[in-house]
Amino acid sequence: xxxxxxxxxxxxxxxxxxxxxxxxxxxxxxxxxxxxxxxxxxxxxxxxxxxxxxxxxxxxxxxxxxxxxxxxxxxxxxxxxxxxxxxxxxxxxxxxxxxxxxxxxxxxxxxxxxxxxxxxxxxxxxxxxxxxxxxxxxxxxxxxxxxxxxxxxxxxxxxxxxxxxxxxxxxxxxxxxxxxxxxxxxxxxxxxxxxxxxxxxxxxxxxxxxxxxxxxxxxxxxxxxxxxxxxxxxxxxxxxxxxxxxxxxxxxxxxxxxxxxxxxxxxxxxxxxxxxxxxxxxxxxxxxxxxxxxxxxxxxx
Amino acid sequence: xxxxxxxxxxxxxxxxxxxxxxxxxxxxxxxxxxxxxxxxxxxxxxxxxxxxxxxxxxxxxxxxxxxxxxxxxxxxxxxxxxxxxxxxxxxxxxxxxxxxxxxxxxxxxxxxxxxxxxxxxxxxxxxxxxxxxxxxxxxxxxxxxxxxxxxxxxxxxxxxxxxxxxxxxxxxxxxxxxxxxxxxxxxxxxxxxxxxxxxxxxxxxxxxxxxxxxxxxxxxxxxxxxxxxxxxxxxxxxxxxxxxxxxxxxxxxxxxxxxxxxxxxxxxxxxxxxxxxxxxxxxxxxxxxxxxxxxxxxxxxxxx
Numbered sequence: 362x363x364x365x366x367x368x369x370x371x372x373x374x375x376x377x378x379x380x381x382x383x384x385x386x387x388x389x390x391x392x393x394x395x396x397x398x399x400x401x402x403x404x405x406x407x408x409x410x411x412x413x414x415x416x417x418x419x420x421x422x423x424x425x426x427x428x429x430x431x432x433x434x435x436x437x438x439x440x441x442x443x444x445x446x447x448x449x450x451x452x453x454x455x456x457x458x459x460x461x462x463x464x465x466x467x468x469x470x471x472x473x474x475x476x477x478x479x480x481x482x483x484x485x486x487x488x489x490x491x492x493x494x495x496x497x498x499x500x501x502x503x504x505x506x507x508x509x510x511x512x513x514x515x516x517x518x519x520x521x522x523x524x525x526x527x528x529x530x531x532x533x534x535x536x537x538x539x540x541x542x543x544x545x546x547x548x549x550x551x552x553x554x555x556x557x558x559x560x561x562x563x564x565x566x567x568x569x570x571x572x573x574x575x576x577x578x579x580x581x582x583x584x585x586x587x588x589x590x591x592x593x594x595x596x597x598x599x600x601x602x603x604x605x606x607x608x609x610x611x612x613x614x615x616x617x618x619x620x621x622x623x624x625x626x627x628x629x630x631x632x633x634x635x636x637x638x639x640x641x642x643x644x645x646x647x648x649x650x651x652x653x654x655x656x657x658x659x660x661x662x
Numbered sequence: 663x664x665x666x667x668x669x670x671x672x673x674x675x676x677x678x679x680x681x682x683x684x685x686x687x688x689x690x691x692x693x694x695x696x697x698x699x700x701x702x703x704x705x706x707x708x709x710x711x712x713x714x715x716x717x718x719x720x721x722x723x724x725x726x727x728x729x730x731x732x733x734x735x736x737x738x739x740x741x742x743x744x745x746x747x748x749x750x751x752x753x754x755x756x757x758x759x760x761x762x763x764x765x766x767x768x769x770x771x772x773x774x775x776x777x778x779x780x781x782x783x784x785x786x787x788x789x790x791x792x793x794x795x796x797x798x799x800x801x802x803x804x805x806x807x808x809x810x811x812x813x814x815x816x817x818x819x820x821x822x823x824x825x826x827x828x829x830x831x832x833x834x835x836x837x838x839x840x841x842x843x844x845x846x847x848x849x850x851x852x853x854x855x856x857x858x859x860x861x862x863x864x865x866x867x868x869x870x871x872x873x874x875x876x877x878x879x880x881x882x883x884x885x886x887x888x889x890x891x892x893x894x895x896x897x898x899x900x901x902x903x904x905x906x907x908x909x910x911x912x913x914x915x916x917x918x919x920x921x922x923x924x925x926x927x928x929x930x931x932x933x934x935x936x937x938x939x940x941x942x943x944x945x946x947x948x949x950x951x952x953x954x955x956x957x958x959x960x961x962x963x964x965x966x
Contacts, residue, residue, distance in 0.1 A: 379792070385870045386791035390799065393784035396840035401806045404817035411817060467709055470696075474709075480952060481713045484720070487948055487955055489899035491917040492937045495924050496719040499726075499734070506722075509736055538716070546960050570701075599812060602901045606921050620812055620902075627816050628906055640813040647810050 411637035418631050429638035439639070441614060442622045448529055449618065450597040453536040458589050460537060461544025462582075466574075468545075469552045479549070483542040490539060494606030497535045498522065501607075522608055525615040532616055535603050540596070544589045551585040552578070591654045595647050619643055723941070727934040734930055749935035758911055759936055762919035765908065766940070769834055769915055770897040776839045777893050778886055785848025786878050790860055800849065806842045811902075819906055829913045834904060838897065844889055847961065851885040852878070891951060892958030898944055916940040 412429055416422045433439050464482050468475045485493065501507050503520040512518055521527040555578060563573050601620040604610060610617035610625075619639060627636035697705065726734060728745040731752060753759050787793070788800050818837050827833025863877050879886075904915040914922065920940060923933050948955055 382791055383793035386787040386793040386796075389783040389787035389791070389870075389874075390793075392780045393803070393840070393845060394799065396780065396836075397803060397806065397842075399821070400818055400837040400840040401809070401814060401842070402802070404814035404821070405806070405809045407817035407820075408813040416820075464712060467705055467712075472702075478709050478713060481716055483952075483956060484948070485716060486959060487895055487899075487944055488720075489901070489917050489940065489944075491899075491901055491921050492723070492941055493719065495920060495933055495937055496723050498924070499930055500719065500722070504734065504736065506718075506736060506740075538719070542716075543959060546956055550960070595810075599810065602917075605901070605905075606924060609925075623812055623816075624902070627819070633816050633820065636816050637813070640810070640816060643810055644813045648808070651808065 408637050408640055411634055412641045414634045416633045416637075418633075425634065429635050430641075432635065433638050433642065438614065438617065439622065439642075442617050442619045443642070445529070445616060446598060446600070446618045449533055449536065449600060450594055452530070452533045453540075453597050454590060454593045456533065457537045457540045457593055458544055458586060460541035461548055461589065462586070464541065464545045465548035465552060466578075469549060479545070482545055485539045486542040488539065490535075490602035491606050493535055493539050494603040497531070497538075497603075498607050501531045523612050525612055528608055528612065528616045532600070532603060532607065535607070536597060536600065539603075540593060544593070547589055548582060548585055551582055555581050587654070587657065591650055594650050598643060598646055598650075723934050723937055726931055727938045729931055731929045731931045749929075749931035750939075753932045753935040753939070758914070758919065759916075759939060761912055762914050762916045763939065765831075765913060766898060766915040766917075768831055769900075769904065770894045772831070772835050773838050773897045774890050774893045776835065777841045777844050778890055780839060781841060781844035781848045781889075782852075782878065782882060782886070783874065784845050785852050786874065788845070788849040789852035789855075790857070800845075803842050803845050807846070815902065815906070822907065828907055829910045830907075834907045834913075838900075838903065841893070844893065847885060847889060848882070851882060855881055887951075888954050888957045888961065891947070891954040892961070894947075895944065895955065895958070 413424060413426055414422050415425050415428075464478075468478050468482075499505050501521040503518060503523075505520075507521065508518045519527075521531040559577055560573055563577055568576070599620055600618055601624065604616055604618055604621055605624075608616040610621050619642065623636050623639040623643070626632045626639060722740065725740055725742055727749050728747070729739055729749070730744070730746045731748050788796065822828065822833045822837065825833070827836070859881065860873070860877065863873050868877070899917060900915070901917045901921070905918045905921075908914050908918060911919075911922075916936075917940070920933060920936050923936060
């Protein structure tokens with residue numbers, strides 16, 4: 362082995378060294394490859410196949426073709442969960458991005474305490490959504506501080522989480538609270554890249570704060586804002602932890618989201634085939650968002 | 663509106679000449695962009711309000727956890743006095759909180775070590791080695807980033823449950839070691855290192871394993887730290903997978919355990935005391951290594 366290594370000039374030596382390199386490399390990749398085959402590739406294929414079966418625990422599995430998808434298309438609960446998920450996304454994503462943008466603009470210049478503010482705004486991002494859910498359940502409860510605040514505005518004392526309409530805004534508030542710090546950091550990184558001279562020149566030309574923002578800062582931020590929109594949308598499509606902790610999908614299924622239905626079907630009713638069909642629907646949604654991203658980015662280039 | 667567009671586009675091309683002329687009149691041109699005093703005050707007020715709103719849930723969590731167990735009455739319950747350790751006594755005494763903390767720690771720590779080890783090995787091979795099928799393999803790993811977690815969670819559960827992995831540590835940990843993001847970030851980082859660093863060692867006749875332990879590992883310390891923090895945080899806060907796999911009370915993690923307490927009508931003070939216990943380790947780590955948290959979360963988000 363050693364002689365082959367030290368004499369790479371002969372044709373056999375070169376091939377030997379190549380082969381040795383490939384063997385070692387494959388050995389290094391092997392653990393990851395096995396893990397991926399077992400827990401990513403295999404399940405991704407299996408998940409798509411399961412959607413066309415009636416797989417459950419302790420019974421024979423049959424191929425049912427489009428049956429699960431037909432059931433899904435006729436399941437009012439699925440359409441409701443889809444609508445709720447989309448509603449949360451439509452509300453939470455713009456609100457979260459606007460908050461990110463606002464906070465990023467406020468802390469972008471270094472001043473006394475600017476670092477502290479950034480750290481504070483990022484704190485919810487690293488906090489478990491379960492903890493957030495527990496605290497916010499109390500905040501939105503009937504005797505909680507939120508209903509006191511509503512009381513100041515003459516609104517009735519009521520728990521937002523037990524109202525079929527208000528439960529959605531309550532969940533959106535938690536989603537925005539827990540996510541805006543992430544967007545803030547992404548936008549801050551972009552803001553720091555904008556050359557100062559550009560803004561100073563605009564200022565020298567008499568452009569006010571709004572115009573500097575509108576015509577210099579905002580165009581520079583478009584790609585980052587767009588990217589954030591995609592990330593936050595896919596993130597919101599998968600909302601689960603807060604709903605599980607705060608409402609359990611209620612009241613009267615008004616906060617029942619897609620991943621919650623998937624969880625229910627798979628792990629409460631053990632209808633793995635049907636759950637996989639819901640997973641497939643989620644995949645299609647994520648895929649559409651990703652395609653929109655690719656197409657739009659492609660056009661920009 | 664339109665004439666402003668024109669005025670702002672002009673300086674972007676010549677740039678420096680315009681600024682320079684004005685800069686001569688003003689000794690410190692940077693001051694020009696400094697907000698006025700009134701704007702500074704407005705900014706301060708806005709930031710203060712935003713920070714208060716952001717921090718309120720944390721404040722409530724901590725203060726209520728230190729109140730005697732009982733009904734929460736506003737605004738008295740939020741006052742930072744009349745504190746007691748009753749809720750902590752109860753949460754540590756009566757519940758399996760210590761066991762859940764241990765489980766969460768095992769889940770997070772073992773996963774971090776596993777993910778870092780396997781992904782650095784693979785990342786190194788993908789970045790610096792030649793072997794057949796390299797590109798196909800690497801890009802099919804990356805393609806897995808596109809497949810949402812929820813399409814694979816059911817088959818992985820079936821797999822683990824058939825292998826008797828429900829309510830075991832290995833069943834909890836093993837599937838999470840297949841981390842496409844980690845492999846991708848490792849490969850990108852190692853690719854950016856100059857080849858000479860590795861070639862010198864090869865000429866010296868260094869064995870591949872020694873090369874990995876004494877050359878590669880020291881060089882990738884920064885990415886190990888950032889990725890390690892991110893993976894740890896992700897596992898510490900993970901919910902769905904532990905909920906599915908850790909079904910018995912003894913196999914719960916802090917997130918699933920606290921969610922179960924919350925659902926069982928345990929008094930709020932007690933649940934919040936448990937929440938503080940779950941939050942403190944992450945908070946301490948955040949205070950020490952903020953940079954790694956911010957890097958880790960934003961980096962992973964970018965490739966999420």
